[in-house]
Amino acid sequence: MNTLLRLLALIKKELYAILSDPKSRKIVxxxxxIQGVILPLAxxxxxxxxxxGVRNEDAGGASVExxxxxxxxxxxxxxxxxxxxxEVASALDAQEALAVVGFxxxxxxxxxxxxxxxxxxxxxxxxxxxxxxxAAYIAEISAGYFAERAGAKGVRGGVxxxxxxHRYNPNLDYTWFVLPSIVAIILTxxxxxxxxxxxxxxxxxxxxxxxxxxxxTPGMIMVGKGASAFVVGMAQSTVVILLAVFVxxxxxxxxxxxxxxxxxxxxxxxxxxxxxxxxxxxxxxxAFLGAFAFMMPAILLSGFATPVENMPEWxxxxxxxxxxxxxxxxxxxxxxxxxxxxxxxxxxAPLFLIAACTxxxxxxxxxxxxx
Amino acid sequence: MSxxxxxxxxxxxxxxxxxxxxxxxxxxxIQAGMISGVVGPDGAGxxxxxxxxxxxxKPDAGGVRVFGRDPxxxxxxxxxxxxxxxxxxxxxxxxxxxxxxxxxxxxxxxxGADRERAFARLLEFTDLNRFTRRMAGKLSGGMxxxxxxxxSLLGRPRLLLLDEPGVGVDPISRRELWAMVQQLARxxxxxxxxxxxxxxxxxxxxxxxxxxxxxxxDGKPGAFTxxxxxxxxxxxxxxxxxxxxxxxxLKFPEVSDGVIQGRSVRVxxxxxxxxxxxxxxxxxxxxxYWVPVEPRFEDAFIDLLGGGPGGGSRLAERMRARAPxxxxxxxxxxLTKRFGDFAATDRVSFSVKQGEIFGLLGPNGAGKSTTxxxxxxxxxxTAGRARVMGLDLQRSAGRARQRLGxxxxxxxxxxxxxxxxxxxxxxxxxxxxxxxxxAAIASMLEAFHLEPFLEVRTDSLSPGFKQRxxxxxxxxxxxDILFLDEPTSGVxxxxxxxxxxxxxxxxxxxxxxxxxxxxxxxxxxxxxxxxVYRGRLVAMxxxxxxxxxxxxxxxxxxxxxxxxxxxIRRHDSP
Numbered sequence: 001m002n003t004l005l006r007l008l009a010l011i012k013k014e015l016y017a018i019l020s021d022p023k024s025r026k027i028v029x030x031x032x033x034i035q036g037v038i039l040p041l042a043x044x045x046x047x048x049x050x051x052x053g054v055r056n057e058d059a060g061g062a063s064v065e066x067x068x069x070x071x072x073x074x075x076x077x078x079x080x081x082x083x084x085x086x087e088v089a090s091a092l093d094a095q096e097a098l099a100v101v102g103f104x105x106x107x108x109x110x111x112x113x114x115x116x117x118x119x120x121x122x123x124x125x126x127x128x129x130x131x132x133x134x135a136a137y138i139a140e141i142s143a144g145y146f147a148e149r150a151g152a153k154g155v156r157g158g159v160x161x162x163x164x165x166h167r168y169n170p171n172l173d174y175t176w177f178v179l180p181s182i183v184a185i186i187l188t189x190x191x192x193x194x195x196x197x198x199x200x201x202x203x204x205x206x207x208x209x210x211x212x213x214x215x216x217t218p219g220m221i222m223v224g225k226g227a228s229a230f231v232v233g234m235a236q237s238t239v240v241i242l243l244a245v246f247v248x249x250x251x252x253x254x255x256x257x258x259x260x261x262x263x264x265x266x267x268x269x270x271x272x273x274x275x276x277x278x279x280x281x282x283x284x285x286x287a288f289l290g291a292f293a294f295m296m297p298a299i300l301l302s303g304f305a306t307p308v309e310n311m312p313e314w315x316x317x318x319x320x321x322x323x324x325x326x327x328x329x330x331x332x333x334x335x336x337x338x339x340x341x342x343x344x345x346x347x348x349a350p351l352f353l354i355a356a357c358t359x360x361x362x363x364x365x366x367x368x369x370x371x
Numbered sequence: 372m373s374x375x376x377x378x379x380x381x382x383x384x385x386x387x388x389x390x391x392x393x394x395x396x397x398x399x400x401i402q403a404g405m406i407s408g409v410v411g412p413d414g415a416g417x418x419x420x421x422x423x424x425x426x427x428x429k430p431d432a433g434g435v436r437v438f439g440r441d442p443x444x445x446x447x448x449x450x451x452x453x454x455x456x457x458x459x460x461x462x463x464x465x466x467x468x469x470x471x472x473x474x475x476x477x478x479x480x481x482x483g484a485d486r487e488r489a490f491a492r493l494l495e496f497t498d499l500n501r502f503t504r505r506m507a508g509k510l511s512g513g514m515x516x517x518x519x520x521x522x523s524l525l526g527r528p529r530l531l532l533l534d535e536p537g538v539g540v541d542p543i544s545r546r547e548l549w550a551m552v553q554q555l556a557r558x559x560x561x562x563x564x565x566x567x568x569x570x571x572x573x574x575x576x577x578x579x580x581x582x583x584x585x586x587x588x589d590g591k592p593g594a595f596t597x598x599x600x601x602x603x604x605x606x607x608x609x610x611x612x613x614x615x616x617x618x619x620x621l622k623f624p625e626v627s628d629g630v631i632q633g634r635s636v637r638v639x640x641x642x643x644x645x646x647x648x649x650x651x652x653x654x655x656x657x658x659x660y661w662v663p664v665e666p667r668f669e670d671a672f673i674d675l676l677g678g679g680p681g682g683g684s685r686l687a688e689r690m691r692a693r694a695p696x697x698x699x700x701x702x703x704x705x706l707t708k709r710f711g712d713f714a715a716t717d718r719v720s721f722s723v724k725q726g727e728i729f730g731l732l733g734p735n736g737a738g739k740s741t742t743x744x745x746x747x748x749x750x751x752x753t754a755g756r757a758r759v760m761g762l763d764l765q766r767s768a769g770r771a772r773q774r775l776g777x778x779x780x781x782x783x784x785x786x787x788x789x790x791x792x793x794x795x796x797x798x799x800x801x802x803x804x805x806x807x808x809x810a811a812i813a814s815m816l817e818a819f820h821l822e823p824f825l826e827v828r829t830d831s832l833s834p835g836f837k838q839r840x841x842x843x844x845x846x847x848x849x850x851d852i853l854f855l856d857e858p859t860s861g862v863x864x865x866x867x868x869x870x871x872x873x874x875x876x877x878x879x880x881x882x883x884x885x886x887x888x889x890x891x892x893x894x895x896x897x898x899x900x901x902x903v904y905r906g907r908l909v910a911m912x913x914x915x916x917x918x919x920x921x922x923x924x925x926x927x928x929x930x931x932x933x934x935x936x937x938x939i940r941r942h943d944s945p
Contacts, residue, residue: 005799005802005804006801008799009800012796013785013796016788016792017787020787021787205783206779206781206782209779210779210844212748212749213747213748213764213777214801215770215773215800215802216769216800217769
């Protein structure tokens with residue numbers, strides 16, 4: 001009881017310190033606004049109004065019709081006819097075209113005889129993300145065309161070509177994809193910065209010693225600092241979740257309880273990192289740099305913008321230790337497809353492990369740094 | 372007399388966000404060929420005044436003339452004539468002594484053969500020849516100030532502005548600095564030496580005494596102390612407790628101020644008052660008697676401010692009395708702390724009994740705070756043991772620390788919380804809540820006169836009130852042991868007396884106090900003091916014994932500083 005009251009005094013002080021100081025208030029409020037408003041607009045993952053190169057050696061009508069269909073889609077508003085290999089290379093090289101589609105000379109003939117008719121798709125590897133999306137569009141449009149032709153001819157026994165439909169995000173609306181990740185990023189930034197700076201700030205101001213000579217144990221100080229940052233982090237996440245659902249119209253299919261439970265677990269993991277950084281840094285500046293040194297690669301590797309599956313295997317393996325990577329999977333799962341508790345638990349298991357490690361390390365260093 | 376180096380006419384200067392101006396309508400003169408002291412407690416406006424003379428600030432009103440020019444408008448021609456040594460050294464800690472000198476020489480365009488000659492002269496003058504390749508950051512406090520002085524002397528200035536050169540300097544180096552500056556004054560330089568140590572004022576040729584931005588006195592220090600006449604007295608022959616004697620003496624209406632000096636009580640009588648009958652002051656069977664003594668600068672200062680704060684302590688009155696047990700509560704056993712090859716604390720041993728005031732006395736950087744932090748469990752000793760109540764505080768449970776009060780050297784409360792916020796937080800983490808918490812906070816507000824500032828952000832309090840609040844936060848939970856690290860640094864002499872009234876009061880209640888100070892005169896309040904010098908405990912005894920041990924034929928009645936210097940001399944050359 002007494003311990004709890006002492007802890008409450010500490011939490012109250014921490015919250016007051018975060019919210020009463022204009023500077024730290026800015027750190028709490030601004031990122032939420034900036035990331036919540038600007039990131040969904042800027043981090044577009046759609047391919048729109050791109051240019052498509054076409055190298056057509058086929059004399060038949062099928063290739064022409066398919067090219068028209070490609071050109072009619074919202075993805076490709078400009079078709080660049082290319083005469084030879086040299087032009088293909090220069091179109092991609094100068095980034096005039098995002099992708100080039102090549103039709104072999106016997107394309108129409110093969111289609112007529114129901115032989116497999118391959119199309120070549122060349123992508124700009126420098127824009128691999130948009131390139132992949134473009135390739136998917138091309139595959140989808142041509143598959144639709146093939147299916148139509150097969151249907152029109154009434155081919156017996158013809159294989160029904162696959163029709164791609166994106167479940168969970170049928171219209172491939174990128175905000176659906178981005179906003180759940182932003183919840184993760186905001187929680188990451190605020191938990192790391194708040195916990196990371198809190199001890200360093202006290203060290204800088206000389207108040208840390210005053211805490212250490214008090215009856216508070218290092219464990220209680222850790223819990224107090226973590227708890228106050230937790231309150232702030234949850235409030236920030238709530239704002240972004242509300243933004244996502246009510247402003248950007250992202251469907252919230254899953255259970256809110258699961259969402260917050262996952263956020264709480266994720267927060268503890270990150271607070272472990274933050275307190276670890278804090279316990280080895282003497283100044284706020286060091287802590288800030290330390291937090292960023294962790295945050296930048298962790299966010300980049302998280303699958304927030306680039307698919308984890310495209311990374312080299314050894315990096316994917318290392319990435320298992322990256323808490324954001326797991327959390328984003330959970331968030332997208334809950335938001336977009338009403339993930340089951342079992343799904344969440346399976347992806348939360350690594351988080352439990354990481355949290356256990358960071359919290360243990362942080363408490364060891366917390367004690368050690370007293371000397 | 373020749374034309375003054377500096378003329379100040381009605382100078383005022385304020386800063387945004389401060390409730391009162393840093394300087395108000397100040398007029399005065401700085402003469403060439405002498406040391407002018409700018410004297411006053413912290414926050415009196417000394418640094419502002421020096422920066423105005425250096426041309427770094429412009430006055431809001433009034434005029435500053437240095438050698439007939441306006442230092443802010445005509446910085447160019449004055450730059451070579453004015454040397455300024457800021458309070459925080461204008462040294463680059465990662466550069467060597469020589470590189471620092473070279474940098475300052477470049478800034479002042481001292482080049483070629485002139486530079487060689489100037490370096491040779493200044494290194495000789497400051498006795499830094501042996502250390503030219505040492506990093507400035509690794510110099511002792513005294514050597515840093517000498518290097519700072521050397522840098523400010525490049526280009527042969529005619530006016531030398533020294534902002535608190537005596538801070539962080541051991542008494543021996545301080546005397547060396549004084550000797551250097553006196554020589555410079557003899558060469559015709561106008562020297563301005565600012566200081567918060569009132570006893571340094573007595574060594575100046577002229578004094579500008581500042582308090583809260585106002586000029587209290589301008590003239591020779593002797594003229595200032597002479598105002599007191601024969602009103603400074605010692606009460607000697609006390610056999611009983613001198614702290615209780617002081618409290619009783621301060622109750623006499625004739626007495627305006629009193630402090631403890633060793634076995635005696637030093638008092639100032641009010642103007643026109645006669646010394647009261649000392650019978651009944653002593654609580655043992657001594658026979659106290661008055662002896663007139665030479666007045667000090669500080670006596671006159673306190674008298675001018677209307678006397679001391681009285682001897683009562685509302686803080687002690689509300690504390691419960693602890694039965695005397697005679698136990699040893701604090702113990703250091705050849706305590707050592709090394710940082711690399713530098714021993715900040717070197718084999719220090721002492722013990723403190725319940726109800727005692729034990730003081731560690733020494734200049735800044737001598738190792739007091741390091742020793743202190745090891746005692747409180749904030750630093751791990753390299754060797755030796757630190758025990759409080761028989762426990763190592765670094766490993767002990769929170770329950771042991773509950774009995775402890777700690778006041779750090781640097782102000783260490785939460786600046787962005789209000790006074791109330793800090794009091795609530797510290798009482799809260801010490802387990803006070805509900806009615807007990809409210810009562811404790813109310814009595815702290817009363818004891819330390821903090822009510823008017825209840826909702827004020829702690830950052831914007833004056834230094835004196837910050838320290839009061841820090842002490843309040845350290846004692847709110849009624850600790851049995853108080854660790855006070857430089858509790859009175861940055862505090863004016865009147866508030867210092869108030870602090871000591873509280874400390875004396877709580878010790879009367881059986882609280883044990885360990886305190887560090889670099890004010891030599893404050894050591895007199897302690898039951899026993901340890902002299903700390905370059906990490907070593909040079910001597911340990913009651914203040915009077917230390918002074919008696921250092922007495923020589925030439926100086927039969929040494930001050931604490933004399934004693935310190937004498938004991939260090941003996942320690943260095945046994």
